[in-house]
Amino acid sequence: MKIEHFDVLLSKQSEKPYTGGEAVQGHVKISVLEKVKVGRLIVKLVGQAQTGWKNKNSEVLYESNEQVLNEYIDLTRVLTDFCDENFNLEEGLHQICFHIPLPLDVISSIEKENYGWVRYTCSATLDVLDEDAKEIFAEHNFTVFSLLNLDAPYMRQPVTSQEENEVRGCCCNRKVGVESAQLTISDMGLLPGETAKITLVIEDSVKRKRRKSRKGRSDCVLLSLCQQLDFLSQNRYELHLFDRKSLTIAVESMVILFRKEYIYQIFPKTSTIQNNVN
Structure with a gap:
């Protein structure tokens, strides 16, 4: 050649x-x-x-x-x-x-x-x-x-989500308290490489009997930064029909360990955990 x-x-x-x-x-x-x-x-x-x-x-x-x-x-x-x-x-x-x-x-x-x-x-x-x-x-x-433009002011505002769970006794089904968690992220919009400040507030009003076996036990929180992808596809034979699938991916995750007994001593009702996720 x-x-x-x-x-x-x-x-x-x-x-x-x-x-x-x-x-x-x-x-x-x-x-x-x-x-x-x-x-x-x-x-x-x-x-x-x-x-x-x-x-x-x-x-x-x-x-x-x-x-x-x-x-x-x-x-x-x-x-x-x-x-x-x-x-x-x-x-x-x-x-x-x-x-x-x-x-x-x-x-x-x-x-x-x-x-x-x-x-x-x-x-x-x-x-x-x-x-x-x-x-x-x-x-x-x-x-x-893709080029991301986060110039809109609301993209730099914090965003908060809260969940609450009612706890009932195993024998009488009587309400014994409420567990709640509030998650706040410092910015609604994030660019690749930026650091997000995450604040997690856990409130536990459930009255429990202390046991020796629980003393000194560590609990943990799993924080995950997730990405949701939506896919749209057309029917091969009937072109007016479409189907949609969604996929959620954990882009970054971290586990935070803490001692409940220690937290209760400082914050009797509410515990606050702060961490940064890149």
């Missing part, structure tokens, strides 16, 4: 994501052993979203596929700098740089089995106009994060 090597390389390392509005930069690498007549050179950014599953109740198949990104740049004019007057690509190693901005509203990459995925690829295509005319193709996957 006259073209020994053809590849598209991104300036960022593969594990580092791109953000909406950021430019995808890189270069097309072409190693030529012998002069070869070439045509058009194009680099494309393509994003594809797919959802699909079988509904457990109806056994109906749902499947959707949508293109969420299609940006390209024509590098043919730049390619001519490496060609002779007959558009023959010269021998040697050639690197052709490109720069393609991502839209601000691009959606995040995701990969969840039995739910769906959003994938992004950067591809390069070169038309080779030799006797056996053909296209040479190369591509690489890359990851995208």
Whole structure:
């Protein structure tokens, strides 16, 4: 072959994501052993979203596929700098740089089995106009994060949730007290890498008999930062029918140990736990 090597390389390392509005930069690498007549050179950014599953109740198949990104740049004019007057690509190693901005509203990459995925690829295509005319193709996957804008004032306000549980005796079913918990997060909106201050207030008005076996016992609280994902898919045969599935993921979790006896001594009715979650 006259073209020994053809590849598209991104300036960022593969594990580092791109953000909406950021430019995808890189270069097309072409190693030529012998002069070869070439045509058009194009680099494309393509994003594809797919959802699909079988509904457990109806056994109906749902499947959707949508293109969420299609940006390209024509590098043919730049390619001519490496060609002779007959558009023959010269021998040697050639690197052709490109720069393609991502839209601000691009959606995040995701990969969840039995739910769906959003994938992004950067591809390069070169038309080779030799006797056996053909296209040479190369591509690489890359990851995208949506651009978050939390400028709205309410996004920087604390948010609180409270739950209450009525406790009854095991023998007479008589109410013996109430247990309640109030969770407050310092900011409603969080950006990746930011720290959230979490305050948990536990109130226990239940009257219990103290036992020696309970003395010195430690209790714990599990704090989890969760992400909810909603997937929508279309019926494969009846296009007016749709199905929805939700998935909740614990992004970050931590366990906090505390001694009830110690807390009761300082806060007879209410205990407050504060912690930070990244």
